[in-house]
Amino acid sequence: MDYFVGDTEYFKGIKKIEFEGKKSRNPLAFKFYDAKKMIAGKTMEEHLRFATAYWHSFCADGADPFGSATIKFPFKKSDPMENALAKADAAFEFITKIGTPYYCFHDADVAPGSEDARTYEKNYHLVADALLARQKASKVKLLWNTANVFTHPFFMNGAATNPDFAVVSRAALQVKNCLDVNVQLGGENYVFWGGREGYMTLLNTNMKREREHLARFLTMARDYGRSIGFKGTFLIEPKPMEPTKHQYDFDAATTIGFIREFGLQDDFKCNIEANHATLAGHTFAHDLQVCTDSGMLGSVDANQGDNQNGWDTDEFPSNVYETTLAMIAILKNGGLGTGGLNFDAKIRRNSTDPEDIFLAHIGGMDSFAFGLEVAQKIIDEGVFDGFIKERYASFDSGNGKLFEEGKLNLGDLASLGRDAEIIQKSGKQEYLQNLLNSYLLG
Numbered sequence: 265m266d267y268f269v270g271d272t273e274y275f276k277g278i279k280k281i282e283f284e285g286k287k288s289r290n291p292l293a294f295k296f297y298d299a300k301k302m303i304a305g306k307t308m309e310e311h312l313r314f315a316t317a318y319w320h321s322f323c324a325d326g327a328d329p330f331g332s333a334t335i336k337f338p339f340k341k342s343d344p345m346e347n348a349l350a351k352a353d354a355a356f357e358f359i360t361k362i363g364t365p366y367y368c369f370h371d372a373d374v375a376p377g378s379e380d381a382r383t384y385e386k387n388y389h390l391v392a393d394a395l396l397a398r399q400k401a402s403k404v405k406l407l408w409n410t411a412n413v414f415t416h417p418f419f420m421n422g423a424a425t426n427p428d429f430a431v432v433s434r435a436a437l438q439v440k441n442c443l444d445v446n447v448q449l450g451g452e453n454y455v456f457w458g459g460r461e462g463y464m465t466l467l468n469t470n471m472k473r474e475r476e477h478l479a480r481f482l483t484m485a486r487d488y489g490r491s492i493g494f495k496g497t498f499l500i501e502p503k504p505m506e507p508t509k510h511q512y513d514f515d516a517a518t519t520i521g522f523i524r525e526f527g528l529q530d531d532f533k534c535n536i537e538a539n540h541a542t543l544a545g546h547t548f549a550h551d552l553q554v555c556t557d558s559g560m561l562g563s564v565d566a567n568q569g570d571n572q573n574g575w576d577t578d579e580f581p582s583n584v585y586e587t588t589l590a591m592i593a594i595l596k597n598g599g600l601g602t603g604g605l606n607f608d609a610k611i612r613r614n615s616t617d618p619e620d621i622f623l624a625h626i627g628g629m630d631s632f633a634f635g636l637e638v639a640q641k642i643i644d645e646g647v648f649d650g651f652i653k654e655r656y657a658s659f660d661s662g663n664g665k666l667f668e669e670g671k672l673n674l675g676d677l678a679s680l681g682r683d684a685e686i687i688q689k690s691g692k693q694e695y696l697q698n699l700l701n702s703y704l705l706g
């Protein structure tokens with residue numbers, strides 16, 4: 265069999281999703297994602313490094329602030345540990361049928377939680393052994409895991425930035441166990457998303473102390489991870505708001521500043537989520553570019569927001585304009601390194617058929633595969649690069665070159681300015697947008 269099935273087959277009637285090409289009208293087939301197709305010396309699978317997110321696909325049940333669960337998981341069991349093991353079987357069945365080579369999870373997604381720390385540890389390690397067995401049987405790999413230190417009321421005032429040291433230590437217990445599990449499962453990265461690391465009002469907050477505590481905590485996690493043999497990349501996932509009013513890791517630029525301020529740049533990079541970038545008032549491509557310019561692109565949470573809604577809607581990517589611009593940035597970065605494209609995305613509350621998570625992933629994978637092919641063509645033909653190079657040509661020779669090399673002082677520059685001949689040059693945005701459309705549509 266070319267997919268994993270545990271004791272029970274949960275997605276009966278759905279086989280491994282295959283590539284059929286863009287003329288296919290089969291909803292359960294890829295139209296653009298052809299895993300083994302070579303693009304510039306690498307397969308699509310190697311370029312895109314897709315991951316399935318456990319929390320959305322096997323935990324989020326459609327409940328929202330206005331209504332209860334709508335999505336009925338086929339694996340539900342009343343005993344929490346039996347439920348966790350059945351969920352793992354269903355997850356690996358799904359992952360191998362859809363064909364993402366990786367998966368990602370929080371501790372709370374995979375194992376029954378507990379307020380009692382020792383029970384938490386026991387449960388988590390039991391499930392980790394079960395996950396390892398399924399990884400071995402299926403060849404699915406762990407892109408990253410992370411600690412859920414934001415859902416439990418313990419963490420309502422933050423985790424590493426909590427004003428109460430007892431809570432900081434409880435967060436450390438979870439992060440330590442997550443790093444142990446990461447190394448056991450051969451994780452390629454470890455993620456810190458800010459959760460509630462931020463504040464609601466300055467009236468009760470010492471921001472300086474909280475940021476220093478966060479840096480101290482991350483340094484301790486780095487040191488512990490390296491001491492137990494974690495060789496992957498530590499990732500910080502920026503988000504500007506939600507759940508706190510002011511999240512400390514606001515966007516890529518803020519996060520890179522934080523990483524450098526506290527000397528973490530040799531071990532940490534960013535995990536850029538599309539919908540977090542747009543919440544920060546940027547485009548997805550902007551935050552990717554900020555990272556690639558600083559050598560700080562670690563991984564990507566692949567999703568999209570809603571242009572009219574100002575919150576994190578975590579939709580599956582379908583906007584091929586955005587995926588193309590994202591893939592240009594990623595290809596120019598030389599790829600994602602140890603990172604990947606993790607579908608931190610959920611089906612809508614009213615998408616309730618078991619096949620809907622397959623359709624959602626097919627759409628996301630096809631959108632990025634399409635974006636990859638168009639991006640590679642754009643890079644190969646070099647028209648945009650040529651345009652941009654020409655736009656900055658005045659810095660390639662003469663005084664412009666001396667300026668870039670630091671060989672002019674402000675007085676020199678001002679003297680040149682006295683006699684400078686300034687000729688108006690169009691930025692040609694409309695020409696470039698039309699050109700981009702001709703690649704997308706052509």
Ligand code: XUL
Pocket residue numbers: 370410455457501503537565576608
């Ligand atoms: C929340 C979010 C998280 C992180 C992992 O907005 O994106 O799911 O990706 O904790």
Ligand code: CO
Pocket residue numbers: 457501537565608
């Ligand atoms: Co995310």
